Amino acid sequence: MREIVWKIGGEQGQGLDSTSDVFATVCSRLGYHVYAYKTFASRIKGGHTNFTVRVSTRRVLAPARHVHVLVVLDQEAVDRTIGDLVPGGLVLTDSSFTPDVPPGTNVISVPMIQIARELGNPVYRNMVAIGASAALLGIPLDGFRAYVADKFGRKGAEVVQGNIEALQRGFDIAREQAGDRVFALDRGDGKPRLLMTGNDATAIGAIAGGCRLVAAYPITPASEILEVAAKYLPKFGGAAVQMEDELSAVAVTIGAGFAGVRAMTSTSGPGISLMQENLGLASMTEIPMVVVDTQRGGPSTGMPTKHEQSDLMALIHGGHGEGPRIVLAPGTAEQIFYDTAMAFNLAENYHCPVIIASDLGLALWQQTVEDIDLDRIEIDRGPLADPAELEKLGREAFQRYAQTETGVSPRSLPGMKNGQYLATGAEHNVFGKVSEDPKNRKQMMDRRLRKIRKLELGGKPVPGLEVSGDDRPDVLLISFGSTIGACWEAADDLREQGLKVKVAQVRVLNPLPVAELQALVDEAGAAFTVENNATAQLAFLLRGNGLNGKPLRSVLKYDGTLMMADEIVAQVREALTVEGVRA
Amino acid sequence: MATVTVTLQDYKTSEKAWWCPGCGDFGVLAALQKALVELEIEPHNVAVVAGIGCSGKIGNYINAYNIHVTHGRTMPVALGLKLANRDLTVIAAGGDGDGYAIGMSHFLHAMRRNPDITYIVMDNRIYGLTKGQTSPTSQTGFETKSTPDGNLERPVQPIQLALAAGATYVAQGFSSNQKQLVRLIKGAIQHKGFALVNTFSPCVTFNKVNTYDWFKEHLVDLDEVPDYDPHDRVAAMRFVAEHDGLVTGLIYQEPESIPFEEKLPGLGRRPLAAQDLRPDKEKLQQILAQFR
Numbered sequence: 001m002r003e004i005v006w007k008i009g010g011e012q013g014q015g016l017d018s019t020s021d022v023f024a025t026v027c028s029r030l031g032y033h034v035y036a037y038k039t040f041a042s043r044i045k046g047g048h049t050n051f052t053v054r055v056s057t058r059r060v061l062a063p064a065r066h067v068h069v070l071v072v073l074d075q076e077a078v079d080r081t082i083g084d085l086v087p088g089g090l091v092l093t094d095s096s097f098t099p100d101v102p103p104g105t106n107v108i109s110v111p112m113i114q115i116a117r118e119l120g121n122p123v124y125r126n127m128v129a130i131g132a133s134a135a136l137l138g139i140p141l142d143g144f145r146a147y148v149a150d151k152f153g154r155k156g157a158e159v160v161q162g163n164i165e166a167l168q169r170g171f172d173i174a175r176e177q178a179g180d181r182v183f184a185l186d187r188g189d190g191k192p193r194l195l196m197t198g199n200d201a202t203a204i205g206a207i208a209g210g211c212r213l214v215a216a217y218p219i220t221p222a223s224e225i226l227e228v229a230a231k232y233l234p235k236f237g238g239a240a241v242q243m244e245d246e247l248s249a250v251a252v253t254i255g256a257g258f259a260g261v262r263a264m265t266s267t268s269g270p271g272i273s274l275m276q277e278n279l280g281l282a283s284m285t286e287i288p289m290v291v292v293d294t295q296r297g298g299p300s301t302g303m304p305t306k307h308e309q310s311d312l313m314a315l316i317h318g319g320h321g322e323g324p325r326i327v328l329a330p331g332t333a334e335q336i337f338y339d340t341a342m343a344f345n346l347a348e349n350y351h352c353p354v355i356i357a358s359d360l361g362l363a364l365w366q367q368t369v370e371d372i373d374l375d376r377i378e379i380d381r382g383p384l385a386d387p388a389e390l391e392k393l394g395r396e397a398f399q400r401y402a403q404t405e406t407g408v409s410p411r412s413l414p415g416m417k418n419g420q421y422l423a424t425g426a427e428h429n430v431f432g433k434v435s436e437d438p439k440n441r442k443q444m445m446d447r448r449l450r451k452i453r454k455l456e457l458g459g460k461p462v463p464g465l466e467v468s469g470d471d472r473p474d475v476l477l478i479s480f481g482s483t484i485g486a487c488w489e490a491a492d493d494l495r496e497q498g499l500k501v502k503v504a505q506v507r508v509l510n511p512l513p514v515a516e517l518q519a520l521v522d523e524a525g526a527a528f529t530v531e532n533n534a535t536a537q538l539a540f541l542l543r544g545n546g547l548n549g550k551p552l553r554s555v556l557k558y559d560g561t562l563m564m565a566d567e568i569v570a571q572v573r574e575a576l577t578v579e580g581v582r583a
Numbered sequence: 584m585a586t587v588t589v590t591l592q593d594y595k596t597s598e599k600a601w602w603c604p605g606c607g608d609f610g611v612l613a614a615l616q617k618a619l620v621e622l623e624i625e626p627h628n629v630a631v632v633a634g635i636g637c638s639g640k641i642g643n644y645i646n647a648y649n650i651h652v653t654h655g656r657t658m659p660v661a662l663g664l665k666l667a668n669r670d671l672t673v674i675a676a677g678g679d680g681d682g683y684a685i686g687m688s689h690f691l692h693a694m695r696r697n698p699d700i701t702y703i704v705m706d707n708r709i710y711g712l713t714k715g716q717t718s719p720t721s722q723t724g725f726e727t728k729s730t731p732d733g734n735l736e737r738p739v740q741p742i743q744l745a746l747a748a749g750a751t752y753v754a755q756g757f758s759s760n761q762k763q764l765v766r767l768i769k770g771a772i773q774h775k776g777f778a779l780v781n782t783f784s785p786c787v788t789f790n791k792v793n794t795y796d797w798f799k800e801h802l803v804d805l806d807e808v809p810d811y812d813p814h815d816r817v818a819a820m821r822f823v824a825e826h827d828g829l830v831t832g833l834i835y836q837e838p839e840s841i842p843f844e845e846k847l848p849g850l851g852r853r854p855l856a857a858q859d860l861r862p863d864k865e866k867l868q869q870i871l872a873q874f875r
Contacts, residue, residue: 029875194874208867210860213666215659232870234849237858239666241847244692248659251652251689255663258650259630259671260856263663277653285650372871379860395626395646396597413856414648414664414671417627422642424651433598434643 002057004137004185007067007084008129009050009077012040016073019126020051021366022147023133024195027055028368030143031190035060035485037365037562042220042305048076055137057186061332061367061485063562068183069136071129072099090136090178092129106181108136110173115166124166131170138184141171194369198330198362198482201337201369202292203228206264208372209341210379211290212238213263215252217245217271220304221360222294225266246271250278250291257282257289258423260413262344266292269302269311276319279353283323283448285423286401286411288347288382292340292356294363295481297560306560307360309481310533312541315355316510322445324452326354327510331484334369335507336362341377342457348382350451351408357509359532361482361562380457383410390418399430403443407450452511464513467520469502470495475572476524477555478517479531480506480538482562487530489565494572506538514545526576527552530568534558589620596646602637607784607795610758611705612641615674617761618768619647624672632661634677634686637712638705638784641676655685658693661700662843668854669699669844672772679706683719683739694748694777699842701771701778704741705758707786708793715789725792740828741781746820751840752778753819754833757798758785763806763831770833776840783831798829805832814838 006023008016017038024036035054041047052067054060067084071092078091078099085091085105093099095111110132116124127148134141148163175182203225206214214229216222230240243249249265256263267275272293282289295311297303315327326346330336336358343354390398390412400421402409409430412419422432427444429435455462469491477487484505491501504520506513521527529539529552536554543552555571557563594616602608619629626647633642635654642649648671652660657675665673682690682704693700709727710716716729719739726733745753752774756764764782771778783798803826805811811832812818819835844850 192875194871196874200874204867204870208862210862212855212858212860213663215663234847235866236863237849237851237853238855239847239849241662241666243659244688247656248662248689248692251656251659252663252666254652255632255650255660255665256667256855257663258648258660259664259667261667262860263667278656281653369874374862374864374867377862379862381860395593414630414668415627415856417625420626420646420648422649422651424642424649425653426651432649 001183002186003054003060004068004183005052005054005064005066006069006071006133006137007050007052007081008071009048009081010073012043012047012049013045014073015123015126016049016051019129020053022126023130024053024366026143026147027053027139028195029147029192030139031188031192032056033059034195034368035062035365037063040305048080050077050081055185057188060489061482062489063564065564065566069133071133073097075100088181090181092132092136092174108132108174108177110170112170115169119162119166121162124162127163127166128170131167132174135171135175136178136182138182141167194371195366196333196369197224197364197366198333198336198358199224199294199364200228201333202266202340202356202358204232205337205340206290207232207236207238208374208377209262209344211262211264211344212236213253213256213261214240214265215243215249215263216240216266217243217249219268219271221296221363222266222268222271222292225292246274247278250275253289254278254282254287257287257347258285258414262348264290264292266294268294268296269298272311272314272318276314279325280319280321280323281425282353283325284425286351286448287423288344288351290340290343290347290354290356292358295357295359303560307562308532308558308560309359309483310537310558311357312509312537315357316541322449324350324352324448325510326350326352326452326455327357327508328354329357329480329506329509331362331481331505333362333367337369337372338376345378345380345382345457346455346462349380349408349457350455351382351411352451357481359481378458383408385410385412385416385419387416390416393418395420396431400432401428401430401444403430403447407447454511455508462508464506464508464511465516466505466507467502470500472523473500473502474525475499475501475576476504476520476527477501477568478504478506478527478529478538480509483530483532486563486565486568490568490572493565493569509541512541512545514542514547517542518547518549521547521549521552528555528572528575530555530563532557532563587623587625589623589625591616591620593626594619594646596644598643600644601640603788605787606637607707607758607786608638608641608705610761610764611703611782611784612644614758614761614764614768615641615676615703616645617765618772619672621765622769622772628670629672629674630664632657632664632673632675634681636678636681636710638676638678639681655681656689657681658686658689658702662693662696662698665698665700666844666850666855668856669850670854673699674701674703676703676705679704679708679718679720680710683741691744691748694745694750696843697751697776697840698844699776701768701780703768703780703782705784706741706781707784707790709786709790711786711789741779742823742828742830742834743820745779746816746823746835750779751776751837753835754778754780755831756780756782757802757831758782759795760831763804767833770836774836774840776837776842801829803830805830805834
């Protein structure tokens with residue numbers, strides 16, 4: 001088998017997360033592609049939770065519908081997840097618990113608690129479960145043994161031995177009970193990868209990109225960005241500060257950006273709403289700063305622990321008035337690492353806020369990441385005034401907002417003599433002085449908006465699209481954010497059904513690469529946007545930016561769960577059948 | 584370091600101040616400029632963060648690095664500046680509406696953190712730029728366009744609040760008492776930590792009650808109170824409460840104040856803004872290795 005899915009369900013606080021983490025980490029170390037996610041509620045302890053780990057020989061970046069091995073710790077877990085089991089799937093339980101399952105279900109019962117007790121530590125129960133799972137999924141124990149030695153070595157030989165014993169006993173008992181019903185996972189490519197969440201990658205990518213100050217207010221699902229930054233920034237001479245609210249968090253980044261420090265704030269929907277006025281200020285004063293929005297279910301409190309991609313309008317057009325903002329849309333942990341690092345270059349080259357549109361699926365769920373190439377990361381501080389030239393200028397002569405062809409004017413930083421100016425949210429002239437002169441207003445507005453018509457760094461264009469698949473396709477899928485993982489998978493599946501498929505990942509939501517998309521739409525049989533929202537915001541943006549021609553269909557999902565490949569396949573097939581488009 | 588001569592001219596701009604003739608804010612502007620000159624701080628090393636309202640225009644008239652921010656957000660912007668470059672003299676300035684209504688939460692949290700920022704509030708007890716509504720510091724019963732039957736609320740007491748919130752430098756000035764105001768602002772800038780200088784700055788157009796004469800009549804000048812101890816927080820609270828907040832001078836200063844930016848573990852002596860940003864690949868690789 002080229003892929004297996006393992007799921008563990010029980011009550012929150014039962015140690016399911018660490019069990020899942022060990023399983024996912026070892027599979028990643030063994031050279032498999034891993035995607036690990038959980039279902040959780042907005043409460044701390046108690047209540048049902050379940051973790052799913054997809055282990056594959058191919059890249060996987062989306063949830064799976066079917067489970068091969070289901071580890072259940074209580075009846076609620078059975079009731080909620082049994083429907084996911086594939087035919088021939090195995091249910092693994094502790095011997096002390098007799099689950100009520102549909103007739104014909106293969107139940108493997110292992111005395112996990114008893115073995116753990118015999119080995120002298122109740123925590124070993126998790127290792128017994130992992131050992132048993134490995135047996136049922138056809139994964140050898142070697143990798144797990146090596147992991148145990150590596151992680152628990154410091155705690156002494158006894159702990160290592162206890163864990164290994166637990167693994168082995170779980171493995172042996174499950175193997176014996178299951179007989180020839182076990183699965184056999186193909187070997188992976190053996191290439192070890194990193195196992196990260198998007199939030200991990202965002203925080204570390206920011207540090208790699210020269211960010212030295214993170215100011216944020218905790219919010220699901222963005223909090224880990226602040227936490228990871230707080231852990232590592234001091235090692236780089238920087239700081240992460242937990243602010244009193246989102247208004248102050250974004251304001252700190254503006255103050256720091258004005259002073260010449262790369263600063264970032266991270267938040268989710270409600271926080272983005274609160275930040276809108278200050279995003280306008282950063283646009284108007286042309287102060288570089290970076291904001292990460294990990295989208296979740298909205299509006300209002302909506303569904304804080306559920307996935308959605310419905311902030312696009314807020315990110316691009318939110319707030320009052322009109323001002324430039326760059327909006328990036330990475331879809332994988334690897335992409336968000338490099339995009340976050342790049343965001344600071346863009347902010348300092350274009351003197352405006354750069355927003356990274358993340359989403360809960362990308363932010364929280366672990367995925368394998370190919371080795372990060374730090375040599376790819378460059379620091380480009382953008383147009384800065386030359387202190388020697390400023391000295392010669394004399395006082396009150398520096399034109400901070402000078403009219404230039406690109407629209408970007410070099411900025412001075414506090415401490416530079418004769419570079420003093422007023423950065424104001426009020427309309428102003430080239431010197432920064434407040435002005436409501438109609439001619440000046442129009443010139444300033446044109447210049448600010450002109451800045452981001454096309455994005456370049458170091459003379460090279462910043463790609464707004466990432467395109468893969470067949471030329472002259474029957475089906476074009478256009479998507480962004482973590483939904484892209486399901487699109488890539490759906491494209492493979494549709495191809496297996498004989499269709500030609502192309503996938504366009506929108507990497508920059510503003511400025512939107514409309515001309516490139518137009519060409520793709522024109523050559524495709526049918527074009528779909530694939531989005532986790534109810535109103536097809538991406539399609540709306542495309543139309544609003546001038547995309548025309550054939551009808552643009554949308555595959556939408558807004559029930560709080562991530563898009564799955566088979567849902568895209570089904571909706572695309574249905575549309576093709578109904579309308580008889582090629583195929 | 585060579586000594587520099589800083590003159591009042593260095594801090595002036597070509598902009599003519601758009602305040603009503605007789606506005607108290609002229610006095611605050613003059614006192615701030617004078618304090619900076621007397622401390623021999625060069626304009627390019629000063630950052631002024633101004634709020635919204637008449638008082639928020641102060642940044643237009645000071646030749647320094649000025650940022651005129653959103654309503655109420657002077658405190659966090661000033662914090663960002665200070666964290667970014669601790670060598671800068673960071674001055675936040677705004678009015679009673681900006682600081683004590685929309686910005687109240689940031690005001691309290693700034694005092695809790697104690698960054699090295701000087702905060703000058705131009706308190707005229709009314710909303711001027713929106714043409715005469717009640718303000719958080721307006722007295723109970725005060726009649727304005729928004730409170731035609733008189734203000735039903737109690738006024739915010741900025742000095743008592745600051746003392747209770749743990750502010751490490753608490754002063755109150757009066758814009759027409761230039762000598763004292765300059766001294767208070769200088770003390771605030773020299774203080775290592777958060778310094779509040781609440782300044783009565785009469786609105787000659789809309790506030791017909793709290794006029795220059797009214798303040799002159801009601802204010803108690805601490806310079807004339809023998810044995811007043813500005814290092815005793817509890818005594819300061821009692822004294823200020825007994826005089827309904829109408830006290831000018833240095834009310835309280837904590838001698839051993841350590842600014843927030845000095846406590847943050849990562850921030851070294853060199854300003855963040857002066858750091859080399861090329862990534863330390865070895866350190867980053869070590870961090871990434873934890874995800875294996």
